[in-house]
Amino acid sequence: MNGLLTEDRIKDPDALYQALVDAHDGLSAAESLQLNARLILLLANHIGDAGIVAAAAASARASVLDDRARGGDSTA
Amino acid sequence: MPKAYQHPTFAFTPPPELTGAAGKRRPVLVVGAGPVGLTLALDLARHGVPVIVLDDDATTSHGSRLICMSKRTLEIFDRLGAGAPFRAKGVVWNTGRLFFREAEVYAFDLLPEPGHGWPAFMNLQQYYLEDFLIQAAAALPNLEIRWNNAVTDVALTATGATLGIETPAGAYRLTADYVVACDGARSTVRRALDLPFVGRMFEDRFLITDIAMDADFPSERWFWFEPPFHDGQSALLHKQPDGVWRIDLQLDGDADPEAAVRPEAVRPRIERMLGKDAVFEIEWISLYTFRCRRLEQFRHGRIFFAGDSAHQVSPFGARGGNGGVQDADNLAWKLAAVLGGAAPEALLDSYDAERIPAADENILNSTRSTDFMTPKSAAIRAFRDAALALARDHGFARRMVNSGRLSVPAVLDGSPLNTPDRDAFAGGLPPGHAAVDAPVLAADGQDDWLLRSLGQDFVLLLYDARSDIGPLQGVRQVSVIPAGGAPAPGCIVDRDGLLQARYAMTPGAGYLFRPDQHVAARALWPDAAWAAAARDRALGKDAIG
Numbered sequence A: 001m002n003g004l005l006t007e008d009r010i011k012d013p014d015a016l017y018q019a020l021v022d023a024h025d026g027l028s029a030a031e032s033l034q035l036n037a038r039l040i041l042l043l044a045n046h047i048g049d050a051g052i053v054a055a056a057a058a059s060a061r062a063s064v065l066d067d068r069a070r071g072g073d074s075t076a
Numbered sequence B: 001m002p003k004a005y006q007h008p009t010f011a012f013t014p015p016p017e018l019t020g021a022a023g024k025r026r027p028v029l030v031v032g033a034g035p036v037g038l039t040l041a042l043d044l045a046r047h048g049v050p051v052i053v054l055d056d057d058a059t060t061s062h063g064s065r066l067i068c069m070s071k072r073t074l075e076i077f078d079r080l081g082a083g084a085p086f087r088a089k090g091v092v093w094n095t096g097r098l099f100f101r102e103a104e105v106y107a108f109d110l111l112p113e114p115g116h117g118w119p120a121f122m123n124l125q126q127y128y129l130e131d132f133l134i135q136a137a138a139a140l141p142n143l144e145i146r147w148n149n150a151v152t153d154v155a156l157t158a159t160g161a162t163l164g165i166e167t168p169a170g171a172y173r174l175t176a177d178y179v180v181a182c183d184g185a186r187s188t189v190r191r192a193l194d195l196p197f198v199g200r201m202f203e204d205r206f207l208i209t210d211i212a213m214d215a216d217f218p219s220e221r222w223f224w225f226e227p228p229f230h231d232g233q234s235a236l237l238h239k240q241p242d243g244v245w246r247i248d249l250q251l252d253g254d255a256d257p258e259a260a261v262r263p264e265a266v267r268p269r270i271e272r273m274l275g276k277d278a279v280f281e282i283e284w285i286s287l288y289t290f291r292c293r294r295l296e297q298f299r300h301g302r303i304f305f306a307g308d309s310a311h312q313v314s315p316f317g318a319r320g321g322n323g324g325v326q327d328a329d330n331l332a333w334k335l336a337a338v339l340g341g342a343a344p345e346a347l348l349d350s351y352d353a354e355r356i357p358a359a360d361e362n363i364l365n366s367t368r369s370t371d372f373m374t375p376k377s378a379a380i381r382a383f384r385d386a387a388l389a390l391a392r393d394h395g396f397a398r399r400m401v402n403s404g405r406l407s408v409p410a411v412l413d414g415s416p417l418n419t420p421d422r423d424a425f426a427g428g429l430p431p432g433h434a435a436v437d438a439p440v441l442a443a444d445g446q447d448d449w450l451l452r453s454l455g456q457d458f459v460l461l462l463y464d465a466r467s468d469i470g471p472l473q474g475v476r477q478v479s480v481i482p483a484g485g486a487p488a489p490g491c492i493v494d495r496d497g498l499l500q501a502r503y504a505m506t507p508g509a510g511y512l513f514r515p516d517q518h519v520a521a522r523a524l525w526p527d528a529a530w531a532a533a534a535r536d537r538a539l540g541k542d543a544i545g
């Protein structure tokens, strides 16, 4: 509906996941926070569509709020 | 040290109403002689409407506040006959530099385009702005400014409004067909009508100072995020005339406001910024928290709100004063047309239709800038810092860095006064746009500017047309001779061909401008019936239904 593709699209999910993890190797918590923020901005520019980015942000937020509603804690 | 501005004291004259003369009903009363009230009063008076401005003070703005004036503001002042002192005094600037911590991240250029009468921006203290408009007002016999006249209460009726006014010589009342509240952010008129604001408040405090010093910094806008010399989030340095520099220092929300504004607290902060050896005098210290909000409506029957009384923004982007001046520009000709019988009262509803979207655009941009400077959490701050860090190498990130999106003229594209295009123009300015300047030759062959030729009337500008379209009531027709042609009576010559290019003109094409120099309509082959209909629409005659 909103253009955000959420079906399975990644050929090698393990490799992709590892690329994300490797990027944080040896970084402090503060550096990792920066890495994630820069990563998101770079990916957002690659996507180049504010609507898709907003849809992804809304989807992520809904998932976090869902945890909250279940009494869980996303930061645990 | 350069010579500082001397605030004048304007004489209080006991109003005739207090010395026995019967209080005459007035067409328009303006509350407040700030930038917006003065602009409005000048515009009304030049349209032949007698106007009284009431101001609770007897001098110009105490601190400077406003410093960046946009091209559109300068064009409006020029149309009002007040341009010359601004040109003589203002500091023109084109470059902005952005620093993150120690390093310059990038510089932007306002890309001055040749062939405009006024620069993109000029810096000038608010007290000069007011001073120059007051001088222009003094030349108009139908414009009276009553100093030390504080409006204290308001009674609104179906056909007008009555103001209660306090003066050193006593209190009196004045009744008018229309009242315009230009009495600033703490508007008494707004409070008297008990009108709420909608919008946001920011907690962070900004220490704003003007200092005088002999320094050879260039006239550029320097903006720092997390400067090494200041423990707050941001800082700004910007030049004004008379060797005065504006310094903004962002403080944390929990900074003690009273301690922060003491000169002995401010001076070391500035020394850390400029170096221990800097020789300067502090002219003005003030502490602000910013709001981005507006009234739900700017028209309440016979009372209108313009400028900060109607809407407030943070100063990043210079949208407060520049937006307010455009309110005045929008309202003056409409009031004049209604009072003069040329337009129905319904025209006045278009003030809300046109200026509320403009205010919302200013609020949106100022809110985003302020949000960028005042991250509300560690994660949000990480995004801000990420954009700044990536900006060194990536153009896309540079475009995200937001230290203010500078004021641009409002495009009134949803206005009911516009006549939608029926013809396809290859570019140019669609209805709703403010006129764009171009160099022209006047009928006598002298260099002139398009905007000066348009003046304050409805104008039908015809390009390379064989003849005008026949008499059209209330519309002046101006023929444009293409570049290279010889000047002729009643015509202007498109000196460099820029008018043709900026308006996508083709032979025979025409633009109808309103008195505020916004495009009302355009056509490839305008005829009398089309032009009369477009004029009527721009006068609000179609507004019903």
Ligand SMILES: Cc1cc2nc3c(=O)[nH]c(=O)nc-3n(C[C@H](O)[C@H](O)[C@H](O)COP(=O)(O)OP(=O)(O)OC[C@H]3O[C@@H](n4cnc5c(N)ncnc54)[C@H](O)[C@@H]3O)c2cc1C
Binding pocket: B031, B032, B033, B034, B035, B036, B037, B054, B055, B056, B057, B065, B066, B067, B068, B069, B126, B149, B150, B151, B152, B182, B183, B184, B185, B186, B187, B188, B189, B208, B288, B306, B307, B308, B309, B315, B318, B319, B320, B321, B322, B323, B324
């Ligand atoms: C730090 C700072 C920097 C800024 N920088 C810029 C900038 O660079 N560019 C820009 O465009 N804008 C800027 N602004 C915003 C700008 O200063 C305001 O938007 C502008 O002053 C609004 O003009 P105004 O005429 O509506 O109100 P004001 O300037 O507030 O004038 C209101 C007038 O009404 C009078 N008055 C008030 N109450 C009464 C009463 N009851 N009876 C009679 N008279 C009354 C006051 O004495 C005053 O003369 C800045 C603001 C701040 C705080």
